[in-house]
């Protein structure tokens with residue numbers, strides 16, 4: 086008898102999208118906060134920092150798209166219909182793929198929402 | 212249908228729905244867009260509900276229902292929320308022109324919130340001297356004004372609903388707000404952050420005037436009162452009022468309480484608590500805390516009726 090199965094099935098891939106969203110949110114928030122606190126002493130301008138954050142945003146979106154594509158593949162490119170609730174390994178995999186795909190979509194939108202103020206607000210409040 | 216009956220209630224000198232300034236107009240536009248947008252979405256959702264409850268129903272195919280959910284439940288909310296968010300964020304710099312630092316701080320009108328009144332300092336401008344006043348703000352129409360906002364004790368909030376959004380006054384900090392009044396008139400500005408027992412009696416009047424009248428008022432204010440040698444004037448100094456209140460031109464400078472120079476120009480007594488009449492001024496002097504609980508001015512009920520009446524006469528009479 087063994088306590089752990091030979092191959093650990095992991096749920097972690099499920100959280101790729103939300104994790105990227107959280108990291109992106111933190112990076113944007115912290116970068117702007119620190120920049121605005123030290124605005125007069127910083128070595129770069131607000132526009133440069135914003136450009137850097139736009140790149141971070143594109144990277145985050147690319148990461149989420151990648152995770153979505155992997156999930157889509159895991160889900161068999163939509164070959165079967167949800168809910169995938171049979172107690173089989175096959176269904177667990179499909180379920181996880183489908184759930185990851187949905188979460189990736191949500192994270193994609195959330196990252197865009199976080200980025201909107203970044204694009205439209207142009208300076209620090211004095 | 213009820214709108215014509217209900218909407219007049221939204222007019223008046225303390226309503227964000229009756230804008231008299233550029234910033235308030237932007238807030239109003241945002242409000243209207245949100246209400247109409249929200250209304251349309253609400254109607255659509257209720258429409259779907261009615262559709263789902265209809266009597267003789269032909270069921271939707273699974274595919275059709277899936278498409279409806281994907282478009283109506285996912286795509287539409289994402290796009291609509293994105294658009295509303297972008298619109299609101301885009302509007303922000305014009306609603307709150309705090310970034311406009313074209314006015315250097317010394318040229319701003321300085322307003323300090325104190326329990327439970329407003330200290331107002333006008334800067335020197337166009338050959339007119341700087342001066343302090345209280346509880347009443349006068350502004351020229353069509354000119355952008357900037358305020359530096361402070362608090363002396365606890366947090367207060369500066370809000371002239373007819374002219375723009377609110378801005379907190381925080382001890383140890385100077386916040387900046389800039390407003391552009393577009394219509395002459397008299398407006399009310401309540402303190403918008405709970406600040407103690409008389410928070411509800413902490414307001415100021417805002418009078419937006421045409422430029423000429425405004426300049427005249429400034430000149431008169433800066434010049435101060437003319438000493439008249441009245442009994443009330445003497446008693447004002449004699450009973451110690453002048454230890455806390457300045458009446459420029461008549462008493463030495465004192466800064467603990469509101470400046471009372473040309474007090475007769477003011478519309479209210481006690482930062483909006485009462486109308487400015489000799490009777491109300493006398494009532495206020497006799498016992499400020501009876502009118503404003505927790506007011507920091509001591510009661511003067513030991514003075515004779517006659518003395519109080521004379522002082523009230525002095526304050527509300529010709530300056």
Ligand SMILES: [Cu+2]
Pocket residue numbers: 324325327366367368402403404405406410413
């Ligand atoms: Cu207050």
